[in-house]
Amino acid sequence: MDRRIRDAFPLPAERPDFAPFSWKLDGGGRDLILDLITSRDVRVMIEVGVLYGGSALQWLRHKTDLTLIGIDPWAFDADQVRYWWGNRHAYGIDNLDAGGLSDDAFLNQLLRPEAAYFATISNLWDFRDRFVPIRGRSPEMLHTVAALGVVPDLVYFDSDKELVDLDVCRASWPSAIISGDDWWWSPEGQPDAYPVQKAVQDFAAKHGLTVMNHAATWYLAPGAAAEV
Numbered sequence: 001m002d003r004r005i006r007d008a009f010p011l012p013a014e015r016p017d018f019a020p021f022s023w024k025l026d027g028g029g030r031d032l033i034l035d036l037i038t039s040r041d042v043r044v045m046i047e048v049g050v051l052y053g054g055s056a057l058q059w060l061r062h063k064t065d066l067t068l069i070g071i072d073p074w075a076f077d078a079d080q081v082r083y084w085w086g087n088r089h090a091y092g093i094d095n096l097d098a099g100g101l102s103d104d105a106f107l108n109q110l111l112r113p114e115a116a117y118f119a120t121i122s123n124l125w126d127f128r129d130r131f132v133p134i135r136g137r138s139p140e141m142l143h144t145v146a147a148l149g150v151v152p153d154l155v156y157f158d159s160d161k162e163l164v165d166l167d168v169c170r171a172s173w174p175s176a177i178i179s180g181d182d183w184w185w186s187p188e189g190q191p192d193a194y195p196v197q198k199a200v201q202d203f204a205a206k207h208g209l210t211v212m213n214h215a216a217t218w219y220l221a222p223g224a225a226a227e228v
């Protein structure tokens with residue numbers, strides 16, 4: 001990994017004073033990504049949409065020479081946090097390991113100023129040698145990463161659902177595996193919209209790629225026929 005990206009996005013000097021926890025928003029099918037990480041010997045991965053680092057922990061624990069560049073603005077306000085917590089069963093409370101905090105302590109921690117960023121850094125602190133947090137938005141930050149000379153093996157999108165970033169990703173790193181989450185996501189009131197499916201299938205058709213999918217997870221493989 002080029003030193004320039006580490007130097008451009010340094011970690012705090014010490015672990016932030018937030019009790020670590022693990023909460024992944026896992027809609028299923030992530031074995032597809034874990035298998036790719038192993039079979040394609042992925043060493044540099046970009047995750048767009050890190051939230052509190054639950055999925056980042058999945059990737060980093062899976063392969064010990066994997067470096068993860070995580071892009072997220074980490075800018076949730078209190079209303080957003082309360083919304084997630086209020087809907088925690090829909091957001092996969094089964095995937096929460098609160099690190100021994102009570103429900104009240106857990107919520108209070110998330111409501112502290114700048115908790116989104118600093119709790120995530122604390123959650124990933126044990127992996128700080130292999131985790132580069134980039135506080136900002138995609139696609140802008142994808143350009144920044146490319147300009148720093150980084151060439152990822154795999155990019156995983158778990159952020160907004162329009163996926164305007166796909167073109168930037170392909171143009172910057174033609175060989176990188178493009179993947180993501182939210183295959184079955186639709187906005188409230190539009191149950192059959194599936195914007196991720198549409199964006200991914202259009203992109204695959206344009207570039208002659210094959211869509212592979214299991215549960216919420218998808219990736220694009222070389223090949224002409226799109227199949228799901």
Ligand SMILES: C[S@@+](CC[C@H](N)C(=O)[O-])C[C@H]1O[C@@H](n2cnc3c(N)ncnc32)[C@H](O)[C@@H]1O
Nearest residue numbers: 024025049050051054055072137138158159160
């Ligand atoms: C569903 S959560 C990610 C969940 C996480 N990958 C997990 O499984 O634990 C979506 C995240 O995307 C981030 N996000 C939204 N728009 C973004 C953008 N344009 N660039 C980067 N991150 C974005 C949000 O801040 C939020 O943290």
